[in-house]
Amino acid sequence: MVKFLDLQKINAQYAAELKQVAADVIDSGWYLLGEQVKQFENNLEVFQEGGSAVAVANGLDALRLIFKAYIELGLMEEGDEIIVPANTYIASILAITDNKLKPVLVEPDFDTYNLDLNLIESKITSKTKAIMVVHLYGSVCWNEGLELLAKKYSLKVIEDNAQAIGARWKGIRTGNLGDAAGFSFYPGKNLGALGDSGAVTTKDPELAKTIRTLANYGSSQKYVNQYQGLNSRMDEMQAAFLNVKLRYLDDETLQRQKIAAYYLENIKNSKIILPKAGEVAEHVWHLFVIRTNNRNELQEFLSKNGVQTLIHYPTPPHLQECYIDFNDFSLPITEQIHNEVISLPISPVMTDEELELVINFLNEY
Ligand SMILES: *Cc1c(COP(=O)(O)O)cnc(C)c1O
Numbered sequence: 001m002v003k004f005l006d007l008q009k010i011n012a013q014y015a016a017e018l019k020q021v022a023a024d025v026i027d028s029g030w031y032l033l034g035e036q037v038k039q040f041e042n043n044l045e046v047f048q049e050g051g052s053a054v055a056v057a058n059g060l061d062a063l064r065l066i067f068k069a070y071i072e073l074g075l076m077e078e079g080d081e082i083i084v085p086a087n088t089y090i091a092s093i094l095a096i097t098d099n100k101l102k103p104v105l106v107e108p109d110f111d112t113y114n115l116d117l118n119l120i121e122s123k124i125t126s127k128t129k130a131i132m133v134v135h136l137y138g139s140v141c142w143n144e145g146l147e148l149l150a151k152k153y154s155l156k157v158i159e160d161n162a163q164a165i166g167a168r169w170k171g172i173r174t175g176n177l178g179d180a181a182g183f184s185f186y187p188g189k190n191l192g193a194l195g196d197s198g199a200v201t202t203k204d205p206e207l208a209k210t211i212r213t214l215a216n217y218g219s220s221q222k223y224v225n226q227y228q229g230l231n232s233r234m235d236e237m238q239a240a241f242l243n244v245k246l247r248y249l250d251d252e253t254l255q256r257q258k259i260a261a262y263y264l265e266n267i268k269n270s271k272i273i274l275p276k277a278g279e280v281a282e283h284v285w286h287l288f289v290i291r292t293n294n295r296n297e298l299q300e301f302l303s304k305n306g307v308q309t310l311i312h313y314p315t316p317p318h319l320q321e322c323y324i325d326f327n328d329f330s331l332p333i334t335e336q337i338h339n340e341v342i343s344l345p346i347s348p349v350m351t352d353e354e355l356e357l358v359i360n361f362l363n364e365y
Contacts, residue, residue, distance in 0.1 A: 002345050002354045004308040007187055009349045011194065014244055018194070021240040028236070033216070036239035043246050044183075044199055047166075048173050051201045052208040055234035056215050059162045059184025059198040063095030063132075065232065066158055066180045066200055069210040070129075071099060072227055075156070080129040082158075085115035085141075086334040088134045090317045092160045095182070096132070097323075104128070105318055105326065107333045111276050113289065113341075114141035121149055130156040135164030135174050137275070137312070138190065138256075138286035142169045142177050156180070162198075163286040165191050166253045175201045185242055190256070190286050191249050197238040252348035256285040259346050259355060263288055266359045271298075273340075287312055291340040298365060299342055305361045310343045 011018060025036060037055045044053040056062050070076040078100040084092055086105035096103040104123050109116040114136050131150065133141040150157045157178035165183055167174040175181035180202040185193040200211050210227075213220045218229025260283070264274055273291040277283055289312060292298050299309050316338045318326035344358060 001306040002308060002350075002358055004310050004343070004345050005188055005347050006349055007192070010192070010347060013349065014248065017244045018241055021244055022237060025237050025240050031236050032233055034236045036236040036243060037234050040234070040239040040242050040246075041199075043243055044201065047246060047249070048176050048201055051176050051203045052205060054200045054202075054208055054212045054215065055239060056198045056200060056211075057232040057234060058196040059182055059186060059189075060091045060094060061215070061230070061232040062182030062184070062198040062200045063091065063158070063160060064098050065211045065214055065230075066182060066202075066207075067095060067099040067101060068214055069207055070156065072210055072214065073206065076101065076129045079127065081125060081127040082130045082132055083115075083120055083123050083128060084132040085134050085136070086316060086318060086329075086331045087113055087115075087337055088136060088160070088317065089162070089313060090320065090322075091162070091184075092132060092134050093317045093323070101129075102127070105329060105331060105334075107331055108136075108337065110333060110337075112139060112141070113137065113275075113337060114139060117141070117143055117146050120146070124149075124153050124155070128153065128155060130158055130179075132158045132160060133178070134160040134162075135167060137289050138164045138167060138284035139275075140164065140167050140169045140174055140282065142174070150178075158182070161201075162186075162189060164284055165189070166249055167284040168282040176203070179204060180207055185238070190253065190284055191242065191245060193238040193245075194241050195235070195238055197234045197242065199234070253284050255348040256346055257283070259350055260285040260288055262355060263344065263346075263359065267362050269363050269365060271365065272362060285346055288344045288346040289341050290344060291337070292342065293340065295340055295342045301365050302358075302361055307358050307361055308345060311341060312343050313338060313341075 041053040082096045087108040159178045159181035161175040161181040162184035164174045183199040185197040214229040215232040218225045218227030
């Protein structure tokens with residue numbers, strides 16, 4: 001069987017090192033806010049080639065904390081509008097609504113599945129405070145026009161970089177393009193911990209400091225609480241694992257890029273629409289997402305032949321029960337994408353034989 005993503009196999013590559021650092025953390029007697037987390041923040045800053053990193057408990061918290069910090073700093077307030085892609089994982093939207101800000105859902109571009117940057121200006125009102133871009137599937141969502149718009153209307157640009165660590169736009173790492181970015185190290189992400197964790201990066205030291213304080217009960221000095229914060233800290237254990245795995249991320253990304261190039265070159269079936277790799281943007285292929293008219297049929301066909309696939313995502317955020325007020329929004333492109341996408345296996349440990357097998361079945365379909 002070709003697994004969609006074999007986490008056991010991915011982590012088995014580094015098992016000896018992971019077990020060693022786990023033992024070190026256990027023996028250290030220090031499990032939070034320690035050397036491993038500090039080291040990871042430094043390592044992430046080096047990897048990002050600039051900016052400050054703050055380790056947090058997960059990717060959703062990373063994004064929530066960015067907005068919460070802007071609110072504490074007086075730059076945003078309840079009811080302000082945030083432009084965000086309608087075609088995203090729900091966490092991007094939850095981070096906004098959790099802070100009582102208003103998400104303004106914008107349709108994606110059919111070619112990239114990312115936010116259609118041409119539609120943004122018409123959505124800007126006097127209440128708009130930020131644009132959140134999501135580098136969905138690992139593909140960069142950025143251009144000069146976006147930078148100019150942000151400047152023209154004094155908007156913050158926040159990157160949801162949960163799926164795109166390692167990607168670049170004109171040489172600059174995603175997560176370093178905008179004002180602040182949220183990262184997720186959920187086990188299935190390109191840099192996966194062995195549990196939950198996440199991070200914020202920003203070039204704004206005051207924002208970084210505020211987020212660090214907010215994530216630790218609103219306190220930067222023990223038993224002194226400046227803000228009504230939350231508990232969103234990265235465990236020393238997860239930081240230790242990430243310190244090991246970050247060293248291999250570039251190699252793993254190369255592996256994903258090779259597989260994607262091979263898929264793009266060899267899948268030949270008029271019923272299947274392939275993703276576009278993009279030109280300036282470097283794509284890190286968190287997911288390899290194709291489209292087809294009858295994706296349930298294709299998924300069944302592949303499954304019968306032993307190929308696991310997933311749907312990212314079956315239902316868009318605005319049609320979820322939790323967002324009942326958004327249910328009647330007209331977002332036809334987002335809905336069509338959600339109805340047609342199917343994600344093929346892609347991972348740094350996928351073998352050539354597995355890759356050939358998947359391609360053969362796709363071409364036979
Ligand atoms: C995974 C993900 C998140 C949330 O990350 P968690 O670590 O699971 O909280 C946010 N946005 C996107 C686009 C994601 O894929």
